[in-house]
Amino acid sequence: MSPSNSTRWCPTPEHLMILEEMYRGGIRTPNASQIQKITAHLSFYGKIEGKNVFYWFQNHKARERQKLRRKLSKQLYQQQLLQEQLCLHRRHNQENKFLSSNESPPPALHQLSLGKSADYLHPGGVGSAAAHMTSCTWKRDPPNMYELQNTSMMRSYGDDWTMMMLKMRDAGPTHYPSCCRSNRPLKTLELFPITTQNVKDHQATTSNPSLNSYS
């Protein structure tokens, strides 16, 4: 059907360019007012109404997610395979090598396998522990939170930032479609974000609620 009497919106290339630009720019769920403006703007390039804009964002968001999911699971699966291979390979090498030496082998540049923990996709795979970052560093103001936490973990890793920052958890995903969810209990090492009470000057001014209250 020709665009002129189509029952549905036929976005022009300009429409798509601009919408995609906005999407990249972070717009996901524009509110009514934004939609109005966008629509007004886009109508310069061709027939369009608000609902088209609305639906476009809805669909685009959903479909990008979908694409991402598929891509990731594919990637991750392959990476896992790789990792497994690598592991076997290394084991093999080491077993042979260390029979006649006490050095440890230098790290192989690109043999680092960076499995992106596709655990939920392929349960039972190699790296079943995924990890998360938590922003809790303290460089100058070591807070007093150690006792609140898993002290054994703390002690064993000392000041090692990585261990502090990382909250290792079992692969059991929390935010995934139910079909992907694992029922296993989490083996979470608890680590709480630190909130220093020392308020720096700029914090006092920039995050002062009274200055920021809009409600």
Added chain:
Amino acid sequence: MSPSNSTRWCPTPEHLMILEEMYRGGIRTPNASQIQKITAHLSFYGKIEGKNVFYWFQNHKARERQKLRRKLSKQLYQQQLLQEQLCLHRRHNQENKFLSSNESPPPALHQLSLGKSADYLHPGGVGSAAAHMTSCTWKRDPPNMYELQNTSMMRSYGDDWTMMMLKMRDAGPTHYPSCCRSNRPLKTLELFPITTQNVKDHQATTSNPSLNSYS
């Protein structure tokens, strides 16, 4: 300061080479386990800890995005100039035409500038501090058609659409970074927070955080 007693990490050329290689290879937000591996690997080439790796990826990602953003906004700006020219041209033609008819010329929609990065587009101009905001600026007063308000716009879309709109968030500034909030009355309608990213990055990190790190 010599690297030995520096307060901050001084990446060696090898560090940078490897990190960049990984980045090119698609790593954006390594999880704890990945960071551990990377750190272990890199420490072969010089002092380094996990947080350095973590921050490096954070920063690198952000700054690549920034670069891209600037590039794009430049492009867009020039496109706009072009369009404006075009429009003036058209208008000119039409105005001549309307001398012998009773139609009125169409509103100058093109004067809507979908400007991004105000610092780039309007140096020293409106909202120059809001570098990452996209603003929807009319260089003159809004054409009459914009005075049509919500209701009339809504009505024309029928029940489905109305329902949709009603479910949408309130109009008005939703969640813009504080630095983008301006105190003075603007002739600028704040619209789009811009975070242009390349698709890969975007997919990997923005649209669904949980996907990225749990996967």
Added chain:
DNA sequence: GCAAATTAATGATTTATTCAAG
């Protein structure tokens, strides 16, 4: 050539926003 001064890069922190589970 060579420091002091200035500017650009980039490491490290903090804050704000988003998504979605409960």
Added chain:
DNA sequence: CTTGAATAAATCATTAATTTGC
């Protein structure tokens, strides 16, 4: 509607490049 989790954006702070006057 509230909240936990994640992370992008903004910002602060130090180091590296560079410019400048001698």
